[in-house]
Amino acid sequence: MTPAARTQAAIELLDAIIASARDGGPAADTLIARYFAQRRYAGSKDRRAVRTHVYDAIRSLGERPASGRAAMLALAKDRPEIAETFDGSAHGPAPIDAKEPAALPGVAPAWLMDALQRSGLDRAQLIALLDRAPLDIRVNTLMGSRDDALAMFEGAEPIGGTVAGLRLPADTPVERSPAFEGGLIEVQDGGSQIVTTVAQVAPGMTAIDLCAGAGGKTLSLAALMGNDGRIVATDTDRARLQRLQPRADRAGVMIVETRLLDPGEEAEALADLKGAADVVLIDAPCSGTGTWRRNPEARWRLTSPRLERLVATQARLLDLGATLTKPGGSITYIVCSLLDAEGRGQVDAFLARHPGWVAEAPVVGSPHGAGARLTPASDGTDGFFVARLRAA
Numbered sequence: 001m002t003p004a005a006r007t008q009a010a011i012e013l014l015d016a017i018i019a020s021a022r023d024g025g026p027a028a029d030t031l032i033a034r035y036f037a038q039r040r041y042a043g044s045k046d047r048r049a050v051r052t053h054v055y056d057a058i059r060s061l062g063e064r065p066a067s068g069r070a071a072m073l074a075l076a077k078d079r080p081e082i083a084e085t086f087d088g089s090a091h092g093p094a095p096i097d098a099k100e101p102a103a104l105p106g107v108a109p110a111w112l113m114d115a116l117q118r119s120g121l122d123r124a125q126l127i128a129l130l131d132r133a134p135l136d137i138r139v140n141t142l143m144g145s146r147d148d149a150l151a152m153f154e155g156a157e158p159i160g161g162t163v164a165g166l167r168l169p170a171d172t173p174v175e176r177s178p179a180f181e182g183g184l185i186e187v188q189d190g191g192s193q194i195v196t197t198v199a200q201v202a203p204g205m206t207a208i209d210l211c212a213g214a215g216g217k218t219l220s221l222a223a224l225m226g227n228d229g230r231i232v233a234t235d236t237d238r239a240r241l242q243r244l245q246p247r248a249d250r251a252g253v254m255i256v257e258t259r260l261l262d263p264g265e266e267a268e269a270l271a272d273l274k275g276a277a278d279v280v281l282i283d284a285p286c287s288g289t290g291t292w293r294r295n296p297e298a299r300w301r302l303t304s305p306r307l308e309r310l311v312a313t314q315a316r317l318l319d320l321g322a323t324l325t326k327p328g329g330s331i332t333y334i335v336c337s338l339l340d341a342e343g344r345g346q347v348d349a350f351l352a353r354h355p356g357w358v359a360e361a362p363v364v365g366s367p368h369g370a371g372a373r374l375t376p377a378s379d380g381t382d383g384f385f386v387a388r389l390r391a392a
């Protein structure tokens, strides 16, 4: 592909990503994969270059742009080599008209910037939300040690604050490595590993991972429990939950059972586990403002009504967690968002609704309200809020 054709491809992809963000369609990565699956003539260098254009544009624009062309015009303003590709050639974009509007640079939509600033993030922390995420893995201590894995990956470095985390050079082909195929490692952000330790699970416990998804944190819990005890992993998303068991098998995890929940009828499906859990982990569905490093277009998707629905679901899941916890047991509440409505405020509201419960300050990240927070700027991880709650 010529440089102009690469710019045109980025414009087309950005049009699809903008529409998908507006209409609740697939993620940018999925759309990029589909686009190139239909264009086999594009080589790996073309694909990489187009992808870089697309993500550079997404990262640089806070508000959802009007079109892919407006987004690429914004990039072209500071990058003469991109401006030159608007050359009207056969497969390239039409020349730039001086009066054409370009999208405006920014970190996030104005309403979200306000909400994040009110949640205590300063400008440097806001900008760091859009850094490029590093490649982190968790060593499965059921299969081997961190030193075993260190020896298998050139340039690997332990992640501070984790017991089994390693940071790898970008582009390390992790999923094709023998360590991955043999279950010694999983791809997992260092922050995810750190917040899971707040649950303080131990061998022999009964844990409920209420929003287990495909099991990233479930497998962490199982390793921390030494594969001894019981973990009930639940979710309302069948496709995600179905991915958990094969991952558990690969990781040698024997103590997990999965249970699919119907939205709104979670309590009925868990009636037999009332008061049974030493630990309930609630890795709640959230706006994902802490994971923009990986999904920067997510900030074009979020709306205020969607955030309100998420906050209501989180409150309902916390109340359900309280019924599942045994006397003296605890809830660990996690969101990969830095909005107080989903974190600090959510926990304050829980404590007000449940006078018998107290918050125990987690010893990770920085204290934030009754919990703690990790941020890309301060911790070099995705952004998280985590709190540990116990029936007094």
Ligand SMILES: C[S@@+](CC[C@H](N)C(=O)[O-])C[C@H]1O[C@@H](n2cnc3c(N)ncnc32)[C@H](O)[C@@H]1O
Pocket: 210, 211, 212, 213, 214, 215, 216, 217, 218, 234, 235, 236, 237, 240, 261, 263, 264, 266, 283, 284, 285, 286, 313, 317
């Ligand atoms: C942040 S993700 C969980 C990620 C997962 N724990 C991990 O570490 O990979 C939140 C999950 O909550 C699930 N969820 C949404 N509503 C739910 C509900 N009412 N009950 C249980 N899970 C729900 C979503 O399907 C999603 O998988």
